[in-house]
Amino acid sequence: MLENRQFDNSDIQSVMLDDENSTLIILDQTLLPNEKIFLRLTNQNQIWEAIYSLRVRGAPAIGIAAAYGAYLGIKESKAESYEQLYEDLKKVKEYLASSRPTAVNLFWALDRMETRFKAEEGKTVDEIKNALKDEADTIRIEDEMVCKSIGENALSLLESGMGILTHCNAGAIATAKYGTALAPIYLGKERGYEFKVYADETRPLLQGARLTAWELNEAGIDVTLICDNMASIVMKEGRIQAVLVGCDRVAANGDTANKIGTSGVAILAKHYRIPFYVCAPLSTIDLKCSTGEDIHIELRSNEEVTSKWYEKPMAPEGVEVYNPCFDVTDNILITAIVTEKGIAYPPYTKSLAELF
Incomplete structure (x- = not known):
């Protein structure tokens, strides 16, 4: 036990x-x-x-x-x-x-x-x-x-007063300390920066609602929880000046696998001309993986979608469910990839290789 x-x-x-x-x-x-x-x-x-x-x-x-x-x-x-x-x-x-x-x-x-x-x-x-x-x-x-180094590099891209959108949880509890995408927010708070963070709930496992919102709230950081389908409206209303996300794998060409829904956020950011930054330690960059098409996407159980968070099932019994854990954000949607060794910009095939 x-x-x-x-x-x-x-x-x-x-x-x-x-x-x-x-x-x-x-x-x-x-x-x-x-x-x-x-x-x-x-x-x-x-x-x-x-x-x-x-x-x-x-x-x-x-x-x-x-x-x-x-x-x-x-x-x-x-x-x-x-x-x-x-x-x-x-x-x-x-x-x-x-x-x-x-x-x-x-x-x-x-x-x-x-x-x-x-x-x-x-x-x-x-x-x-x-x-x-x-x-x-x-x-x-x-x-x-x-x-901490990722946080320092990412903080150089941000200004006090910015509204920042996050997806999933890339904070202290996902790492040894500080986090990746949340590291610049923590470091900024220490230095007097005032950020307004909007945290996507991140369906179906609610890492944004359960983890990011909790973590930032505990740290005294201004955080507002939104449903995933609200990302477009907060961007359109001018509330967001940067998107920060973590990742689970980066291909050699800069395609990035992260929690399901990340690709959609990147498409919205591109439409509204908001910079989309991926915070990635070198250990997540897989130069042996040529493109995002080579990344195996994990499929998880139906219950995560239909019943896990409900007192009663919220979908018809036996309905077919497609529940990929990750999606791949195409490199063309990514403004920069922030690592501990520096910030990589397109073309990523060159800039990522140079970091090694």
């Missing part, structure tokens, strides 16, 4: 390691905003389920959870040799990688853990295990630094 405990709003950290008890601790984002509960995950099945069920979500946070999951997966291994331990790692990696197909950080983090494992060849089993813990810790620490 998972053990629960309340947590303090003053220090939001969504993924943590309790190494002494061989436990991964995550903030259960499916319960927000009504319950603020940490879950203690003690085996691979629980970690897999937490990633699949979006208890831990946001590309960077998924990567951190996967890295710690890989470490915990081999920590208790009885292997006595490098070769035996490597076989255990490969099984753990393959299992955790099957939890979500779209977010590239999941695979990036697991590959990085395997690379570190191989670099430790010749050392004792215990030394290798310690090295993997160190690598997972480094992934978490680096993500905090990356998010």
Whole structure:
């Protein structure tokens, strides 16, 4: 069973390691905003389920959870040799990688853990295990630094007083700290900027309503929740001067996979001549993926649309449902892609490659 405990709003950290008890601790984002509960995950099945069920979500946070999951997966291994331990790692990696197909950080983090494992060849089993813990810790620490750098770069594109539209949740609880698309909003608040944020509710899982609105409201930031189909009117009324979104994967040509509905927001922003910025750590940029057509889009259960958030089903029983988790925003709709290493502008095939 998972053990629960309340947590303090003053220090939001969504993924943590309790190494002494061989436990991964995550903030259960499916319960927000009504319950603020940490879950203690003690085996691979629980970690897999937490990633699949979006208890831990946001590309960077998924990567951190996967890295710690890989470490915990081999920590208790009885292997006595490098070769035996490597076989255990490969099984753990393959299992955790099957939890979500779209977010590239999941695979990036697991590959990085395997690379570190191989670099430790010749050392004792215990030394290798310690090295993997160190690598997972480094992934978490680096993500905090990356998010702050993204925030600094994105803030250079904004001015105090702007109205900003967000979609889904790319905030502190989706990363190690600060967030990606919300990082400039947090940094701006620290420096006296006054932003007016409009948060799309983000159907069908309501990450904007449950998570972004909660997170910004807790931080004392001016935030207004709107339904997804209200994005056009707030743009037309002149309330929005910039759109900030995160992403789960960026193709080499700048096509970007993000939460379903992002592409529609980008089309609206293009129509109203509002800059549309994607905030993306380099770890989400997949130069091996040529275009958005190569990105596998995850399909999720019918219940998320028909009944999950209702006391009674709100659709006819047995009706066919199409529920893709992500859509792809074409690069022509994206004003700039903001990374920790700088801001990429079209043509993205060139500018993204140069960041590496």
